[in-house]
Ligand SMILES: NC(=O)c1ccc[n+]([C@@H]2O[C@H](COP(=O)([O-])OP(=O)(O)OC[C@H]3O[C@@H](n4cnc5c(N)ncnc54)[C@H](O)[C@@H]3O)[C@@H](O)[C@H]2O)c1
């Protein structure tokens with residue numbers, strides 16, 4: 001069993017939940033996070049913490065020299081597809097170039113196991129739905145393309161340098177655990193923004209586009225609970241070592257339109273949640289729904305929180321207990 005895991009981006013939303021699970025499962029964990037976006041308070045107290053950049057080769061050499069790292073879970077990245085259309089260069093540097101520096105440092109140190117946070121955004125506009133792993137990858141935003149470039153590099157590192165990797169293509173990560181929540185600054189994700197309205201922190205939810213080719217005209221997404229994502233990372237980590245890349249979609253296979261998500265939040269919070277209709281946000285595909293049959297069949301992954309209600313409820317619970325998130 002892998003003993004020591006380096007988790008980049010482990011102070012962020014999905015990374016911190018995964019670190020908690022790894023610690024519970026007995027792994028030694030080192031978190032490397034710049035804290036540009038994440039929260040020190042989200043890092044499990046039993047994990048070692050290094051503040052720094054995952055693309056800093058000197059720091060990486062030091063970490064690998066000092067710690068017996070067996071595997072790297074790479075979450076560190078910028079995450080907003082809309083922002084990537086305005087500032088593509090920042091995304092190609094942080095989400096493509098820096099992981100390359102990390103992979104190179106791993107190769108120098110002889111660390112061969114890697115789990116990569118890929119995304120549904122690598123697929124682009126679906127040719128069929130639900131999307132399986134064989135679906136062509138043709139991103140509609142720079143964020144998705146930056147991630148796809150890393151997937152390509154992983155394949156070459158596997159073939160040429162024996163890298164043993166998993167690429168997990170998450171759909172829309174959401175939900176909270178009891179200890180950890182979603183607290184981005186600025187927040188751009190739909191569910192926490194809707195709940196900001198219910199909590200009285202915003203007047204209305206902006207609805208980006210009502211003219212998509214979907215039943216109610218708003219975009220459809222597949223929301224997956226962050227604890228189910230964390231569990232998938234553990235399974236992937238344990239499955240590495242067979243010499244074959246592990247490429248999996250992670251979603252619930254159920255699509256919800258923006259209006260449907262708002263309706264669920266209205267029922268849970270009892271708040272009317274007013275809506276302001278806005279134009280489409282650049283780069284948003286109309287529909288993204290996953291087939292996760294492959295990881296279910298091959299690794300036995302089974303989501304514990306598949307319903308949108310349970311996802312929104314867990315986020316609402318955390319927000320009521322942490323009205324200012326992790327604080328300043
Ligand atoms: N949130 C989603 O819905 C979603 C969906 C698909 C894929 N992903 C991917 O999952 C990963 C985690 O997403 P998240 O929602 O937890 O994001 P997040 O912003 O909460 O966490 C990312 C963390 O990485 C850190 N970071 C960013 N650049 C860094 C760098 N160069 N060096 C060190 N640390 C750095 C940030 O400080 C932050 O703590 C990302 O790679 C993202 O692309 C997220």
Ligand SMILES: O=c1ccn([C@@H]2O[C@H](COP(=O)(O)OP(=O)(O)O[C@H]3O[C@H](CO)[C@@H](O)[C@H](O)[C@H]3O)[C@@H](O)[C@H]2O)c(=O)[nH]1
Nearest residue numbers: 079119120121171172188189190193206207208219258281
């Ligand atoms: O204020 C808002 C925010 C979002 N949306 C819409 O809600 C949907 C979901 O948006 P959001 O929560 O921002 O998630 P995505 O843009 O789908 O992207 C997330 O999910 C992708 C995978 O599907 C990941 O790759 C990204 O990192 C992650 O940010 C989209 O149709 C948005 O246009 C609104 O209408 N109003």
